[in-house]
Amino acid sequence: MAKAPGLETNLIFLATLVVALILVRWLAWLSLKSTNHLIAKASSVATTGRPGELFRSTRANLGKMFPRTMALIEARLTPRKFTGLALTLMVLAAVYIAALLGGLIDELREAEELVRMDEGINDALAVFRTDEIVHVFAFITEWANASAVVAVAAVTTGLLLALRHGHLVMPLWVVVLGSQMTTYAGKYGFGRERPEFLTEIIAVTPSFPSGHATSAIAVYGFIAYVLSREAVTVRRRFEIVFWSAVLIVLIGFSRMLLSLHYTSDVVAGFLVGGFWLLVGFALAELIRSRRSAPGHPDGSNSRNQGP
Template structure:
């Protein structure tokens, strides 16, 4: 056992010495990675803190105030709009956007890398949301549900998956070398879509606002974490000197 630990320590030491030997090239990645890790740690702490306070009076009051405010805007036309938006954040909506996005990636970049990355983010978000729902076991709001729901409430699967999936698309488009106006337009559109999907769940009476906040935080964690991992893979594959 001691020999195995020594081998691991030596490998880590060799990795660090190799990376810092070429710090002029690798330093930006190191700094970005440290910042990303700190963001992930902070986001996880906020999510845990929010989860621990789900049954407090303060959070219940927050949920009530926000929900009552949003429900005052219920109209037939707005209801139809939010039903449409919430369907975009459902299985078939993601399937359509997923196929269109991946076709665009393959046609423009002729590379499966982005297809695989987007698939990984989507699978991680969906599977982890189901696990979190079962562990936390929060019931839905006792309001009129304007759409059919079958799962538990916290964190919101729509909000979490929207933030993870569309948030990672924002990250990808941010890194693409395309027309700046087109890039900004797409980022604004996807950001608006994420927020609209979250609001739609409150408007339709199937989620507490804290469900949405929790879902957004959890989805954001996957965006940062997956972006960090994929960048590490790219750096290590690009520079053979940084191999373990």
């Protein structure tokens, strides 16, 4: 059970959480602005003056020498179409996530260090398991249980249809169903036991990977994508993505604090959900690009066609 209430522990925990959120938000916004500035500057340098001339002449020469290869490379790296650079980066990210998940599974099967780290983090969180903090995180974790995920996905489906964004319904449910099937296949295929239950909250399915972490990043990540896709400014997109990420991280952390999952379970859940989220992004953007193509009945009404 949770420890007796400790006012000092609660205040320290909440103050640390608030300060961390403020600091991370400031650093994330600063990093985004700096990255945009560097990309714009690099693009300007690469396309103007002597560097630009050298780049264009080199590309022209390579195009004459290796026409098919250069055509393929340019098709995969063009930023003007989603099927170019954006899709290439998504595929690479999905492959990388799958490799990370495979490496994590191997580590969990063969390396005792990861198991000891999981147990050490779970023990370290014991000091924060006061009644008040447990109640707060029990509320947070409910946002990613099975019934909540289905309800949120159903409501999102209704809103998408009502707002004439029905083309996003299929990608949404591909993300939801794909992530859930992968999660439960991993749970019963791996069969890892959960940590010792230390609060009144318990769970019955195997521990690895965390279904709540998977659901959080899959569902709320896709909703953040839909909202940010319609936002008209970079700042609004940043706020949508940042606070969605905060909710996702808090849901994952709630599973650890409530002693329902080990850290590696939550990380694996994020990787599974992230993989399917990228699949959903790719499907949504491919459908969007087809709808915006000349001759499509919805092409003239499409908005925000950039990736």
